[in-house]
Amino acid sequence: MVTKLLGERIKRKEDPRLIQGGAHYVDDLKLDGMLYMSFARSPYGHARIISVNTEAARNASGVVAVLTGEDVRGQLGFVPCQAEMEGLKIPNHPCLALERVRYVGEPVAAVVATDRYLAADATAQIEAGYEMLPAVTQMEQALEPGSPLVHESLGDNLAFVEKLEGGDWKSVDADPSLKVIKQRMINQRLGPLAMETRGVIASYSPGEDSLTVWSSTQIPHLLKTQLSIMCKVDESRCRVITPEVGGAFGSKLNVYGEEGVACYASKWLGKPVKWIESRRENLAGTIHGRDQIDDVEIYFRPGGRVVGLKCHILADMGAYHQLLTPGIPTLTSLMILGCYDIKNVFVETKGVFTNKMATDAYRGAGRPEATYIIERVMDLVAHELGLDPVDVRLKNFPAPGKEIALATGVNYDSANYQKTLKKVLKLSGYSKLRKEQQRLRKRGKLLGIGLSTYVEICAMGPSSRMPSGGWESGTVRVEPTGKVTVLTGASPHGQGEETSFAQIVAEELGVSYDDVTVFHGDTAQVPMGVGTFGSRTTAVGGAAVYHAARRIKKKMARIAAHKLGVKPGDLVFAEGMIRSKDGAKSARFTDIVDEAYYARRLPSGMEPGLSEMYVFEPPNFTYPFGAHVAVTEIDEQTGEIRLRNYFAVDDCGRILNPLLVDGQVHGGLAQGIGQALWEEVVYDENGQLLTGTLMDYALPKADQFPWFETANTETRTAVNPLGVKGVGEAGTIGSTPAVVNSVLDALSSFGVRHIDMPLKPEKIWRLMRQGMMPEAAHHDS
Amino acid sequence: MKIRIKINGTWREDDVEPRLLLVHYLREVAGLTGTHIGCESSLCGACTVLVNGDAIKSCTLLAVQAGGAEITTIEGLARDGKLHPLQQGFWEEHGLQCGFCTPGMILACHQLLARNPHPSREEIRHAIEGNLCRCTGYQHIIKAVEWAAEHPSE
Numbered sequence: 001m002v003t004k005l006l007g008e009r010i011k012r013k014e015d016p017r018l019i020q021g022g023a024h025y026v027d028d029l030k031l032d033g034m035l036y037m038s039f040a041r042s043p044y045g046h047a048r049i050i051s052v053n054t055e056a057a058r059n060a061s062g063v064v065a066v067l068t069g070e071d072v073r074g075q076l077g078f079v080p081c082q083a084e085m086e087g088l089k090i091p092n093h094p095c096l097a098l099e100r101v102r103y104v105g106e107p108v109a110a111v112v113a114t115d116r117y118l119a120a121d122a123t124a125q126i127e128a129g130y131e132m133l134p135a136v137t138q139m140e141q142a143l144e145p146g147s148p149l150v151h152e153s154l155g156d157n158l159a160f161v162e163k164l165e166g167g168d169w170k171s172v173d174a175d176p177s178l179k180v181i182k183q184r185m186i187n188q189r190l191g192p193l194a195m196e197t198r199g200v201i202a203s204y205s206p207g208e209d210s211l212t213v214w215s216s217t218q219i220p221h222l223l224k225t226q227l228s229i230m231c232k233v234d235e236s237r238c239r240v241i242t243p244e245v246g247g248a249f250g251s252k253l254n255v256y257g258e259e260g261v262a263c264y265a266s267k268w269l270g271k272p273v274k275w276i277e278s279r280r281e282n283l284a285g286t287i288h289g290r291d292q293i294d295d296v297e298i299y300f301r302p303g304g305r306v307v308g309l310k311c312h313i314l315a316d317m318g319a320y321h322q323l324l325t326p327g328i329p330t331l332t333s334l335m336i337l338g339c340y341d342i343k344n345v346f347v348e349t350k351g352v353f354t355n356k357m358a359t360d361a362y363r364g365a366g367r368p369e370a371t372y373i374i375e376r377v378m379d380l381v382a383h384e385l386g387l388d389p390v391d392v393r394l395k396n397f398p399a400p401g402k403e404i405a406l407a408t409g410v411n412y413d414s415a416n417y418q419k420t421l422k423k424v425l426k427l428s429g430y431s432k433l434r435k436e437q438q439r440l441r442k443r444g445k446l447l448g449i450g451l452s453t454y455v456e457i458c459a460m461g462p463s464s465r466m467p468s469g470g471w472e473s474g475t476v477r478v479e480p481t482g483k484v485t486v487l488t489g490a491s492p493h494g495q496g497e498e499t500s501f502a503q504i505v506a507e508e509l510g511v512s513y514d515d516v517t518v519f520h521g522d523t524a525q526v527p528m529g530v531g532t533f534g535s536r537t538t539a540v541g542g543a544a545v546y547h548a549a550r551r552i553k554k555k556m557a558r559i560a561a562h563k564l565g566v567k568p569g570d571l572v573f574a575e576g577m578i579r580s581k582d583g584a585k586s587a588r589f590t591d592i593v594d595e596a597y598y599a600r601r602l603p604s605g606m607e608p609g610l611s612e613m614y615v616f617e618p619p620n621f622t623y624p625f626g627a628h629v630a631v632t633e634i635d636e637q638t639g640e641i642r643l644r645n646y647f648a649v650d651d652c653g654r655i656l657n658p659l660l661v662d663g664q665v666h667g668g669l670a671q672g673i674g675q676a677l678w679e680e681v682v683y684d685e686n687g688q689l690l691t692g693t694l695m696d697y698a699l700p701k702a703d704q705f706p707w708f709e710t711a712n713t714e715t716r717t718a719v720n721p722l723g724v725k726g727v728g729e730a731g732t733i734g735s736t737p738a739v740v741n742s743v744l745d746a747l748s749s750f751g752v753r754h755i756d757m758p759l760k761p762e763k764i765w766r767l768m769r770q771g772m773m774p775e776a777a778h779h780d781s
Numbered sequence: 782m783k784i785r786i787k788i789n790g791t792w793r794e795d796d797v798e799p800r801l802l803l804v805h806y807l808r809e810v811a812g813l814t815g816t817h818i819g820c821e822s823s824l825c826g827a828c829t830v831l832v833n834g835d836a837i838k839s840c841t842l843l844a845v846q847a848g849g850a851e852i853t854t855i856e857g858l859a860r861d862g863k864l865h866p867l868q869q870g871f872w873e874e875h876g877l878q879c880g881f882c883t884p885g886m887i888l889a890c891h892q893l894l895a896r897n898p899h900p901s902r903e904e905i906r907h908a909i910e911g912n913l914c915r916c917t918g919y920q921h922i923i924k925a926v927e928w929a930a931e932h933p934s935e
Binding site for chain 1: 798800813814821824827856859872873879882884903905909923
């Protein structure tokens with residue numbers, strides 16, 4: 001009888017506006033008297049600013065104002081960093097450079113003009129004089145005594161050192177039967193590259209002393225707080241609106257200097273100011289992801305049981321911290337044991353400043369690095385012992401369970417890693433693939449089969465473990481007409497929660513899915529919120545919305561019971577009706593809504609109206625998991641890799657809408673495969689960015705992928721009432737090591753143990769040319 | 782410079798700067814903001830529109846170069862309140878997430894189906910390799926095009 005919506009494949013509510021050009025992204029908005037801003041940026045990785053001559057720009061046609069770092073010094077706050085860690089060094093991060101520039105693309109001056117073309121013209125006329133300084137771009141060099149310093153006032157380039165230790169290393173050290181492998185792995189720097197670049201409109205009203213900001217962001221509420229502090233406008237009079245956001249992948253989980261300058265300029269000029277980032281600016285001046293050097297030591301028994309893992313992580317911060325920069329690699333250490341019962345762990349992480357753009361959260365944010373390390377480790381052990389990678393994994397999985405305590409101090413929720421592995425082996429026809437591989441090898445053909453069995457930390461998270469709150473708000477308001485309005489503090493940007501949250505509320509209240517509308521992203525409309533990131537939106541934000549709907553239902557049941565003369569617990573909400581269980585008594589949903597608003601016959605003491613907010617505080621993170629198989633072919637002549645098949649079995653807990661889950665997995669796979677094979681942000685030794693356009697940064701294209709074969713298992717979590725775990729980052733986290741393991745599997749006869757990403761054909765070709773060497777020559781231990 | 786352009790079935794005349802890009806003309810002058818700008822360099826395809834039926838990246842064409850042409854933007858695809866089969870296909874098959882690449886992607890696929898009404902999956906992949914999408918991994922876009930090929934408008 002209850003309308004079944006959860007678990008159904010339902011088309012998205014978001015799409016009609018998006019497929020007809022009716023949606024509004026920041027750049028689609030125009031305000032009366034709006035001015036356009038453009039930035040002059042540093043062409044050098046490291047230099048002293050001698051002078052910034054703005055005269056020609058000020059006199060250029062259409063120019064209203066030019067701002068430099070000196071102009072806003074002391075009046076516009078620094079770019080904030082909210083990461084907290086013992087001994088963390090946080091250098092001042094001005095919105096416009098002061099005295100020095102520390103990375104290519106750092107904003108030096110802003111031009112405000114009446115037209116975007118005129119703003120660009122005038123920006124080209126800003127003459128900045130620089131004295132070039134030696135740059136440091138390599139982390140190991142940055143830590144050497146005598147290295148150029150990114151921030152002289154800090155004394156060195158070390159941002160922090162963090163250690164994580166668990167288990168009993170004395171017993172490991174005392175056991176001579178253990179085998180040891182040491183391996184360095186480099187997790188290269190990536191660009192998030194949302195298709196919509198960043199953009200902001202700041203509109204300050206002098207009469208009301210109020211600031212309204214439209215920003216392409218993942219975190220409208222956090223941005224409102226930070227901009228109010230930076231720009232000295234009372235937070236009560238600040239409003240941030242997130243219009244349609246054209247993708248983000250973590251890159252818009254931030255507060256950027258350009259947003260501060262736009263607000264400052266609008267406040268100063270009393271007019272709306274728009275800034276839209278160009279793609280070149282996006283590659284240079286929007287946060288990058290990853291960028292670690294990971295030195296791993298693996299201790300294991302000859303039978304394949306891994307007993308200990310040590311890792312020394314160097315994590316590149318770039319020149320400054322953005323909002324969460326130093327916090328990202330701490331997720332790597334937390335998740336470094338993956339889904340394996342390894343009793344002893346030691347991780348030391350050093351954050352290092354270099355003359356590059358800041359790193360921060362990019363899809364997966366610290367967990368892809370962890371998964372890459374541990375999944376490569378499993379294959380290294382298998383390779384060393386001549387075992388099948390499946391067997392090594394099975395030997396090291398913990399038994400399925402509801403709570404699994406790790407040596408890292410983390411407690412995983414419901415887990416059944418054997419189940420996803422078994423399912424992907426069947427889906428991929430693993431044993432047949434191995435036979436095919438043998439056949440092809442005899443003919444000199446290279447086929448690789450790569451496995452990855454991942455676990456990730458999601459649903460960020462309990463507030464005790466988060467830098468700025470891990471709760472989320474959900475509000476459900478039944479309007480007097482009976483239409484249902486849902487407000488969420490999570491601010492999705494493509495994930496589809498206008499659809500899935502409507503499913504949750506419509507099913508709970510027994511009303512039509514079409515009658516439920518979900519809003520997000522306007523701080524004047526949504527009372528409080530944290531945002532969309534860390535695969536948290538449904539697991540935390542959806543749970544809040546669910547609880548708010550339950551509160552509405554409870555109140556409506558009380559009103560209906562009062563009216564019908566039955567007990568509230570006897571009422572069922574379905575098909576727009578509220579009925580007693582025996583069907584004898586009923587009222588229309590809208591009749592009870594009328595009662596709530598007319599308020600003439602409410603139960604004694606009840607407040608009129610139907611609006612409830614719930615703030616959900618998750619008791620734990622969730623730990624989705626999965627098993628992936630990648631099949632690659634390598635051209636023996638050119639080293640070119642063809643990803644032939646890809647199989648993914650993901651367990652993200654309960655599935656609310658399989659269409660959306662598939663979409664998230666596919667997109668994640670494309671990004672994870674992109675890291676394995678093609679993508680890389682490259683700086684030269686002077687800090688010059690060599691991948692500053694889409695000609696140089698290899699964003700994956702449609703013809704580079706095979707058909708993804710996906711499936712799921714559903715292991716519900718008890719962390720939230722919906723049983724959902726989160727799926728936004730799963731594909732990215734699982735796929736990178738599967739592809740790299742696959743390529744190394746194909747090359748196993750060449751004695752190659754490890755290759756760093758991206759696996760470009762020239763690297764493979766060189767290795768195959770050298771590869772006739774005996775295998776032992778490649779071993780470090 | 783004076784230009785005369787037919788956009789989505791209606792002729793209009795405007796006086797524009799010679800350097801004005803077609804995409805800015807469509808967005809800022811004609812007020813059609815469904816065409817997006819993703820890279821300003823012809824590499825991402827977000828700005829793709831139909832110029833005399835051909836899928837063209839409007840970020841590297843001057844408005845004056847399009848003088849006399851017939852242009853179709855995403856706003857001009859639905860007819861009499863009925864979605865074009867490609868629009869419907871993208872909706873049915875979840876061919877979009879953030880939606881930013883979608884207008885350009887749909888118009889690139891429009892050219893494909895005009896030339897090849899029943900493309901293979903490989904042909905679809907090849908036809909959209911100049912249109913970048915960071916959200917979908919492209920697979921649902923391919924299914925969307927297949928849906929449209931199976932449901933041509935009457």
